[in-house]
Amino acid sequence: MASNWSLCGVCDNRQMKKSSVVWCSECDEGLCGDCKKHHSISIGTKNHETVSIAEYKKLPTEVLQIAQVCKQHNEKYELFCRKHHSPCCKKCVKSHNDCKGLTDIDELIKNVKTSNAFYEIEQTLLEVAENVKRLSANRKENLNSLKDKKREIEAEIKQARTKINHHLDKLQDDLIKELMTVEQKESSKIEKLLTTLKKKEKEISEVQENIASIKQHASELQTFLTMKDIEKDIAVEEKFIQSLTTRDTSNQVNISCQINKSLLQITCTANVQKFGEIIVSSDPCDFTIQKRKNRQAQIMVALPTRNIDDLTLTLQKRINTDFSLVRGCSLLPGGRMAYQITYCIDLENLLH
Ligand SMILES: [Zn+2]
Ligand SMILES: [Zn+2]
Ligand SMILES: [Zn+2]
Ligand SMILES: [Zn+2]
The missing domain is CATH 1.20.120 (Four Helix Bundle (Hemerythrin (Met), subunit A))
Incomplete structure (x- = not known):
């Protein structure tokens, strides 16, 4: 479980108490030095990204306490129900049969940190x-x-x-x-x-x-x-x-x-009771709260989008345009391309 980050989960299963040095979010457990090595070369786990326990500890407690598997069924979350705003494991789905908009949770969390919502x-x-x-x-x-x-x-x-x-x-x-x-x-x-x-x-x-x-x-x-x-x-x-x-x-x-x-x-108090009067008055505050115009209220529903600054370009094809003047280009679905071309005709050579 997420709260046992100080002990190696793998060793704990073998009734051994060893302090963890890294945390794997996908396995949802801490790993000791030995288990970390094994984890990084084993086929099933070599692509898991780990973070040092020291760094992991810095996360807010609310985040550390979030269960990353379904508490009820102890299974991985696979879908997200937009209607109930809840993540679902395979077994949870049964109770969301009538819900429209069940989305693949992997699709939803992809690039979430660069999403508009975030x-x-x-x-x-x-x-x-x-x-x-x-x-x-x-x-x-x-x-x-x-x-x-x-x-x-x-x-x-x-x-x-x-x-x-x-x-x-x-x-x-x-x-x-x-x-x-x-x-x-x-x-x-x-x-x-x-x-x-x-x-x-x-x-x-x-x-x-x-x-x-x-x-x-x-x-x-x-x-x-x-x-x-x-x-x-x-x-x-x-x-x-x-x-x-x-x-x-x-x-x-x-x-x-x-x-x-x-x-x-x-000197007679009945006539002059006070030297003057202190008056408190208040005007409406001239301070305006700044509010972003296009704020997206439905944060969870917003699909993650990629930031243009993070894109890396790869050369796909080189096209020779020496023979003509290219005046326009369109990219069509399925990788097809269309060009608008003007041919140059040498009239003088043609007439002689
Ligand atoms: Zn792992
Ligand atoms: Zn271990
Ligand atoms: Zn479940
Ligand atoms: Zn639902």
């Missing part, structure tokens, strides 16, 4: 490998583009933040400047009034000093005569004080500040 398998495999490679490259590219995009977005977020920061800084500076201006303006109004009041205070205290001096040193007549003027002056001052209280110059000035509500909304 070539198609090789090409399809190449193509599948290429597609896997291309798809991997495509996905890796996507991986890199994602990484790049992430960096870009990160920079964008930070830039947006910087912009907001700068804007807020400017708004804050503007408001503080406004605060300074307003406070300064209001303060200077009050200070101006205070200066006026100080002046008035001085004037009034002068009048008070005068009154005290008059009271002490002036005559009755002098007192009487100046009293009218002093009364007038006092009336002016009273009027002035009166006017101050009715004008808004003595109003109680207050300043306060109302922070812009929209700005405060930023």
